Amino acid sequence: MAELARPAATATADPANWTCPAPLRDQPVVVMGHGGGGALSAELIEQVFTPAYGNPVLAGLGDSAVLDLGGARLAFSTDSYVVRPLFFPGGCLGDLAVNGTVNDLAMSGAVPTHLSTAFILEEGVELTVVERIARALGAAAEAAGVLVATGDTKVVETGHGDGVYVTTAGVGLVPDGVDIRxxxxxxxxxxxxxxxxxxxxxxxxxxxxxxxxxxxxxxxxxxxxxxxxxxxxxxxxxxxxxxxxxxxxxxxxxxxxxxxxxxxxxxxxxxxxxxxxxxxxxxxxxxxxxxxxxxxxxxxxxxxxxxxxxxxxxxxxxxxxxxxxxxxxxxxxxxxxxxxxxxxxxxxxxxxxxxxxxxx
Amino acid sequence: MAELARPAATATADPANWTCPAPLRDQPVVVMGHGGGGALSAELIEQVFTPAYGNPVLAGLGDSAVLDLGGARLAFSTDSYVVRPLFFPGGCLGDLAVNGTVNDLAMSGAVPTHLSTAFILEEGVELTVVERIARALGAAAEAAGVLVATGDTKVVETGHGDGVYVTTAGVGLVPDGVDIRxxxxxxxxxxxxxxxxxxxxxxxxxxxxxxxxxxxxxxxxxxxxxxxxxxxxxxxxxxxxxxxxxxxxxxxxxxxxxxxxxxxxxxxxxxxxxxxxxxxxxxxxxxxxxxxxxxxxxxxxxxxxxxxxxxxxxxxxxxxxxxxxxxxxxxxxxxxxxxxxxxxxxxxxxxxxxxxxxxx
Structure with a gap:
């Protein structure tokens, strides 16, 4: 798969010579590597999302943003979780969906306080699976000291999902004097x-x-x-x-x-x-x-x-x-x-x- | 499909007699109606999510939550958007993903300020499709007066998505003296x-x-x-x-x-x-x-x-x-x-x- 290939010569001493190893325009469709958090992801952000949204807060796209809102310094972050398999040694999709977003907030020095959860369920997935993931999510939220404040559920037809996808967003407060980036x-x-x-x-x-x-x-x-x-x-x-x-x-x-x-x-x-x-x-x-x-x-x-x-x-x-x-x-x-x-x-x-x- | 069926006798004068027309336990798998925003969705929330998360803010699950945070009254909401087709007369997935979440915030009286966007892309979808949706999303955010503050992208294999799913979360401020619920x-x-x-x-x-x-x-x-x-x-x-x-x-x-x-x-x-x-x-x-x-x-x-x-x-x-x-x-x-x-x-x-x- 594309993300297993390594660029031949991307690392040079001068960052100005950093080039995207696989220019987006030579590649008309989404490949798995676009979701891998590496150079292809960066390219997608730089060439598609940033021009489309074009605003200053976006500098930190992919991290939590820190916003001045109503007198508070609010950290705000989101991630979709599509891990396969849903359950694995040490955890499951539910834990990941909490810890991943809580950690993104914490990496700006914020104290995470609230999460939202949005489930995309595939028609036909067993309700006991959904329940196990929701319980793990609830337990992880409690362990992390955050409240699940709001949520959503959508269902897609069999063959258009993979059991359960969860997207969480989180908010938290950044203490005064903290500037981590x-x-x-x-x-x-x-x-x-x-x-x-x-x-x-x-x-x-x-x-x-x-x-x-x-x-x-x-x-x-x-x-x-x-x-x-x-x-x-x-x-x-x-x-x-x-x-x-x-x-x-x-x-x-x-x-x-x-x-x-x-x-x-x-x-x-x-x-x-x-x-x-x-x-x-x-x-x-x-x-x-x-x-x-x-x-x-x-x-x-x-x-x-x-x-x-x-x-x-x-x-x-x-x-x-x-x-x-x-x-x-x-x-x-x-x-x-x-x-x-x-x-x-x-x-x-x-x-x-x-x-x-x-x-x- | 299940969500086309209507309950035989759900509407009674006494709300205490309101019962779930299709008890979850008789139905071991997720059906399309669980994502329809009706009685099946309510049942999923009441029987699966609320017990799993168990906290007071959840009373309004599905709406925006209003949180007291750092001295501000913060509205917080999320929705996943899985509309099919991606483009339709009057709009597309990108508009919906902004307007739906902005409107959820507005329904608590909040002034929406920031959005997060999380894309789940299906391997093989054309990048021009992703770009059109991102541009529509950016334009809709500008029209609604909100900034896209943070985001995420995941990719799933062909046959585990449907082109593009977007989950947005939003925050906004609720003016003093406003209590809409x-x-x-x-x-x-x-x-x-x-x-x-x-x-x-x-x-x-x-x-x-x-x-x-x-x-x-x-x-x-x-x-x-x-x-x-x-x-x-x-x-x-x-x-x-x-x-x-x-x-x-x-x-x-x-x-x-x-x-x-x-x-x-x-x-x-x-x-x-x-x-x-x-x-x-x-x-x-x-x-x-x-x-x-x-x-x-x-x-x-x-x-x-x-x-x-x-x-x-x-x-x-x-x-x-x-x-x-x-x-x-x-x-x-x-x-x-x-x-x-x-x-x-x-x-x-x-x-x-x-x-x-x-x-x-």
Whole structure:
């Protein structure tokens, strides 16, 4: 599939040379990679959606927007969830639909408060399936401390859906003094990951393909707003937060590097890849840096605060495995490189699409 | 299809006797009618979603919720749009996805400000189709005075979608002193409809079924927030506003009657049914009261303000055809009746589903 192909030479030292590896106009139809959160998704946004909507708030399309509304600083975000299968080790569509949107809000430093849920049901799906997903959604909302405030249900004919799709939108309040966004990364920032990576993607793949890797790997799906609050209690001056979902850590770091015009340098040996994930990725020819997570965040923290923020993260259940993985540098602006164990470096580029379609 | 069947005896004088005509437990799978906005939809909400989420804000599930957030009164609403075909006389999926959600917000008296958009694209759909819909969405947002603030795109395999589905969520601010909700209908309220009914449903049906009714009938899809603002300028004390979409005027009035414990009495001859709609409905065996609208509202206005509100509506482009269609009464609580041209009355019950699936 299209999103498995990698661009031949997209990563160059000068971001001005970044080109879309598969120009939209050469490709008249939607391919799976357009939903993968990588270069094809970015291209669709830049060439189709942004010109169509054309307004300044859209700069952060795909993240939560922060709006000044009635005297409040409101974070607002949405995601559709089309994960296949609906149930997987560690969670289901219902959890994802809450945690994914809550985490998008939390990545702007917001305290999420309310969600909307819109279900697109396929005619013929068992009501018990809908009920299990709704209950998981309700439980996840309670665990994340948000209320489901409003909703909608539509039904489409058999063959025009896939059981259940859920779209959630969320709102939350951004505390005064907090200004967290990709553009704020600065050379010298310490890059921290909140725990082991790759679990969600490998969990989905294992159940979807019927693969076993000796040990059941469960998705890391979890709400991260509590962890973010613990970090903000140390300092409101966090520069960037991001949850590396579709496209994995590689996509998130590339987006931050591009948005801020800085470089990111990772230490390969510091990246927390669980053995089971490493084994599965080796077997399948995947790079763990590109595998989706649903309960992890990456933070760019000013160096003077890094140690205290790391300690606060490790004291929180969702950040117990937090670790420094690299730093933000002035060299190679817009690029992400990894210092390998052998003393060399390799470039980590923006994936074209997602290695695994319908991961969330 | 299931939603074409009508319950044998659902309308009784005592709302306590209202029963679900097709108990969920006797029906193990989702049917088209569960998305029709009628009794089956209500049953799904009451038996599946509400127990799963269990929280007080949910009382208004399906409408916009009004939240106290950071000192602001925030209206919050969502809808998925799965209309078939994507383009129809008078509009397309993109317009609907804006106007439907903007109107849901306006029905709480809110001034809509921002939308989120989440696209679920089917692999293989032409990018020009996506682009046309996005441009219509952008134009409709501009016309409605709202900004598209954030978004998401997912892609599903061919055979698991239908070209394009869009889910929008919206936020807006409710002015101080405004408290508009179905529970506030009171005997004596004057019931006003903002213009001719049935146009959206008949427009969709004509293009979907290839029927011609002598004259092209265009959807009434339009944003109603400006009209609501004009009404609120007369008095903040409007009791109920509702846009009669799925299930038509019949569904909206039944929901208001049930929520408020009052009765609604319509004058058949006063209901503005365009001749073309009447002809089409006659031909197809439909009741115009059950046909969807996408640019109309029904208002319950305290009698002392009714004349001035009606004048303000008629002075607004979206309310030029506004007319009094009936009143709210103490008799037959929870029921909607129509006084017919022959001097009798008939009961208008809550539809089981929508006469026409995927109308919006």
């Amino acid at each position: 990709p553009q704020r990364a600065r050379p010298g920032d310490v890059v921290i990951v909140s725990g082991p990576i790759g679990l969600h993607g490998v969990a989905i793949m294992s159940v979807r393909e019927g693969l076993e890797f000796g040990i059941e790997i469960a998705s890391d799906t979890a709400p991260l707003a509590g962890l973010v609050a613990a970090m903000l209690a140390v300092t409101p001056d966090l520069h960037v937060l991001r949850d590396p979902t579709r496209g994995g850590l590689a996509a998130s770091l590339n987006e931050i590097a591009r948005a801020s015009g800085t470089g990111v340098r990772l230490q390969e040996r510091a990246i927390p890849v669980p053995e089971a994930v490493a084994n599965a990725c080796g077997f399948l020819g995947l790079d763990p840096l590109f595998v989706a997570n649903e309960g992890r965040l990456v933070a760019f923290v000013p160096r003077p605060h890094a140690e205290a923020v790391l300690a606060a993260m490790r004291a929180h259940p969702q950040g117990a495995g937090a670790t420094v993985v690299g730093e933000c540098v002035a060299e190679h602006p817009g690029m992400v490189v990894v210092a390998t164990g052998l003393g060399g470096t390799r470039v980590v580029d923006l994936p074209l699409g997602e290695q695994l379609p319908r991961i969330c | 179905p529970q506030r209908a009171r005997p004596g309220d004057v019931v006003i409809v903002s213009g001719p009914i049935g146009l959206h449903g008949v427009a969709i049906m004509s293009v979907r079924e290839g029927l011609e009714f002598g004259i092209e009938i265009a959807s009434d899809t339009a944003p109603l927030a400006g009209l609501v603002a004009a009404m609120l300028a007369v008095t903040p004390d409007l009791h109920v506003l509702r846009d009669p979409t799925r299930g038509g005027l019949a569904a909206s009035l039944n929901e208001i009657a049930r929520a408020s414990g009052t009765g609604v009495r319509l004058q058949e001859r006063a209901i503005p049914v365009p001749e073309a709609v009447a002809n089409a409905c006659g031909f197809l065996g439909l009741d115009p009261l059950f046909v969807a609208n996408e640019g109309r509202l029904v208002a319950f206005v305290p009698r002392p303000h009714a004349e001035a509100v009606l004048a303000a509506m008629r002075a607004h482009p979206q309310g030029a055809g506004a007319t009094v269609v009936g009143e709210c009464v103490a008799e037959h609580p929870g029921m909607v009746v129509v006084a017919t041209g022959l001097g009798g009355t008939r009961v208008v019950d809550l539809p089981l589903g929508e006469q026409l699936p995927r109308i919006c």
